[in-house]
Amino acid sequence: MKIDARLFDSLVADYQQRVDTALDHWLPPADVNPVRLHQAMRYAVLAPGKRVRPILVYATAAALGIDPQRVDGAACAVEIIHAYSLIHDDLPAMDDDDLRRGRPTCHREFDEATAILAGDSLQALAFYIISHDSAMTPDAAARLQMIEKLSLFSGSRGMAGGQAIDLAAVGKSLNIAELETMHIHKTGALIRTCIQLAALSTDALDDTQLQALDSYAKSIGLSFQVQDDILDVTGDTETLGKMQGADSARNKPTYPSIIGLQASQEKALDLHQNALQALSIFGEEADILRYISAWFVERRN
Amino acid sequence: MKIDARLFDSLVADYQQRVDTALDHWLPPADVNPVRLHQAMRYAVLAPGKRVRPILVYATAAALGIDPQRVDGAACAVEIIHAYSLIHDDLPAMDDDDLRRGRPTCHREFDEATAILAGDSLQALAFYIISHDSAMTPDAAARLQMIEKLSLFSGSRGMAGGQAIDLAAVGKSLNIAELETMHIHKTGALIRTCIQLAALSTDALDDTQLQALDSYAKSIGLSFQVQDDILDVTGDTETLGKMQGADSARNKPTYPSIIGLQASQEKALDLHQNALQALSIFGEEADILRYISAWFVERRN
Numbered sequence: 256m257k258i259d260a261r262l263f264d265s266l267v268a269d270y271q272q273r274v275d276t277a278l279d280h281w282l283p284p285a286d287v288n289p290v291r292l293h294q295a296m297r298y299a300v301l302a303p304g305k306r307v308r309p310i311l312v313y314a315t316a317a318a319l320g321i322d323p324q325r326v327d328g329a330a331c332a333v334e335i336i337h338a339y340s341l342i343h344d345d346l347p348a349m350d351d352d353d354l355r356r357g358r359p360t361c362h363r364e365f366d367e368a369t370a371i372l373a374g375d376s377l378q379a380l381a382f383y384i385i386s387h388d389s390a391m392t393p394d395a396a397a398r399l400q401m402i403e404k405l406s407l408f409s410g411s412r413g414m415a416g417g418q419a420i421d422l423a424a425v426g427k428s429l430n431i432a433e434l435e436t437m438h439i440h441k442t443g444a445l446i447r448t449c450i451q452l453a454a455l456s457t458d459a460l461d462d463t464q465l466q467a468l469d470s471y472a473k474s475i476g477l478s479f480q481v482q483d484d485i486l487d488v489t490g491d492t493e494t495l496g497k498m499q500g501a502d503s504a505r506n507k508p509t510y511p512s513i514i515g516l517q518a519s520q521e522k523a524l525d526l527h528q529n530a531l532q533a534l535s536i537f538g539e540e541a542d543i544l545r546y547i548s549a550w551f552v553e554r555r556n
Numbered sequence: 557m558k559i560d561a562r563l564f565d566s567l568v569a570d571y572q573q574r575v576d577t578a579l580d581h582w583l584p585p586a587d588v589n590p591v592r593l594h595q596a597m598r599y600a601v602l603a604p605g606k607r608v609r610p611i612l613v614y615a616t617a618a619a620l621g622i623d624p625q626r627v628d629g630a631a632c633a634v635e636i637i638h639a640y641s642l643i644h645d646d647l648p649a650m651d652d653d654d655l656r657r658g659r660p661t662c663h664r665e666f667d668e669a670t671a672i673l674a675g676d677s678l679q680a681l682a683f684y685i686i687s688h689d690s691a692m693t694p695d696a697a698a699r700l701q702m703i704e705k706l707s708l709f710s711g712s713r714g715m716a717g718g719q720a721i722d723l724a725a726v727g728k729s730l731n732i733a734e735l736e737t738m739h740i741h742k743t744g745a746l747i748r749t750c751i752q753l754a755a756l757s758t759d760a761l762d763d764t765q766l767q768a769l770d771s772y773a774k775s776i777g778l779s780f781q782v783q784d785d786i787l788d789v790t791g792d793t794e795t796l797g798k799m800q801g802a803d804s805a806r807n808k809p810t811y812p813s814i815i816g817l818q819a820s821q822e823k824a825l826d827l828h829q830n831a832l833q834a835l836s837i838f839g840e841e842a843d844i845l846r847y848i849s850a851w852f853v854e855r856r857n
Contacts, residue, residue, distance in 0.1 A: 289712065289717050291720065291724065292712050292717060293712060340676075348668035368647075368650045369720065369723075371644055371647065372644075372716050372723075373712075375641075375644060375679065375711075376712035376716045378680065379679065379707045379711030380711055382703055382707040383704060386703040386704040395696035395697040395699075395700050396696040398700055399696050400687070402686075402700075402703055403684060403687035406680045406683040407680075407684055411597060411674075411677035415676045416589070416677070419670065419673050420589070420590050422670075422673075
């Protein structure tokens with residue numbers, strides 16, 4: 256399909272609405288006990304957000320000709336894992352952030368104990384959805400593989416491990432390889448999972464195609480983070496929905512702080528080129544994935 | 557099989573050793589990055605403990621004639637979920653405990669951020685094990701059901717929800733029904749899961765047998781907690797491995813504080829009788845489960 260800005264914006268709006276409806280369905284109702292815990296879970300997940308990870312799931316499904324209904328569960332699972340990680344990362348013992356997605360962080364709106372338990376419960380919910388959602392692929396072995404990927408890439412050897420590396424790096428001087436290792440875990444792993452979960456929803460892909468998609472996912476996973484670091488320098492708080500300069504203020508290593516702003520921007524563009532290269536075996540059906548790679552390095556929030 | 561104290565102790569020792577070996581296998585090595593996070597995960601899980609939940613898994617498997625190798629993964633998963641919940645429950649924002657299993661709690665030995673991430677990573681690991689362990693039942697649909705049970709019963713409508721109810725109850729006066737609701741979630745749900753995961757490892761059970769096992773599990777899940785409350789009053793810190801009187805000191809509602817010590821002891825014995833009644837459709841192959849029910853209400857730590 257031929258993608259331009261208008262079509263892309265319309266697709267993104269569709270995907271956002273689609274996943275929000277599905278999230279609302281899977282989240283426990285706010286009037287069911289324990290009420291405060293369920294309110295906190297809904298507050299954190301349903302907060303206005305870009306829904307980047309669900310968009311990636313749906314876009315990959317579109318590129319592969321998979322019915323979106325078959326990946327609603329995967330889209331919800333990755334967004335819920337992302338939301339739980341934000342709740343815990345924002346806690347006083349971690350990044351100690353007050354603002355997230357333009358609103359008070361979960362522990363500021365509720366309390367620390369509720370925020371910890373909301374994160375814990377959301378993680379469990381993500382796995383529940385994949386194990387339970389009968390609209391996903393009926394292939395139980397494929398869904399087990401989805402759970403395997405999601406648990407591996409969100410745990411100590413993926414996202415949570417990346418956050419541990421991140422915390423250990425505060426105030427330290429990292430080289431570019433160390434910074435990259437951190438981001439490959441902290442952000443990249445879950446972004447790779449988005450594409451893998453969508454790909455596991457079909458059995459029509461050969462190994463070459465799977466590897467090409469994973470190579471694409473690795474490139475955009477890193478370019479997303481490079482751009483995040485750039486926006487921490489060049490963005491403004493209102494557009495970002497979080498404190499501009501928060502990382503530099505906390506003396507966290509970032510791409511601009513290590514290689515400078517211009518080299519960071521070049522790095523983001525290089526990664527975009529790598530992503531396009533990885534997709535070269537696909538035809539125009541993958542244009543939406545190409546467009547997303549461009550969006551990642553051109554976004555302003 | 558005819559169970560007496562000597563045979564039971566020997567079986568328990570076997571199960572404990574068996575699950576510790578399996579846990580050591582599944583936990584990331586302490587010298588793999590991020591090292592501190594992996595050390596914290598191992599510290600919390602491999603701490604000396606009764607391994608009550610794995611014992612329940614193995615005992616149920618023994619009663620049902622299931623090869624223990626098929627439930628190693630389930631035994632590890634429930635123990636790891638239990639360990640993650642202890643790490644998070646002990647945090648300053650929750651129960652603020654310094655001592656657990658006779659050693660400093662995870663956040664005291666490491667730090668709060670590491671403890672939060674260790675708990676998060678352990679939860680992911682539990683689901684990873686069930687999704688990945690090829691020695692478990694090869695029936696992928698059965699393993700999806702295990703993940704469904706474990707995620708449901710450990711999340712906001714199970715264990716984590718019970719902890720939220722528990723925190724909300726501090727300093728409040730609960731009636732006995734409210735206290736029971738709390739414990740059914742906080743402790744009972746995961747204990748039920750132990751028996752269900754073992755039962756899902758075979759397809760030889762009919763609905764009557766499954767319901768009988770679940771009824772047994774509900775009774776012992778509650779009797780375990782009643783006895784815990786009793787020990788908080790009658791035990792001593794050294795035997796318990798945690799602070800005696802911690803619950804009463806924190807003004808937490810307990811069975812003895814609501815119905816008195818003697819009525820609590822009678823309640824535990826009633827639940828034991830219910831558990832035996834539920835098992836009446838099974839023969840002597842279930843004697844180990846009967847023995848466990850007695851152990852739960854007679855234990856001193």
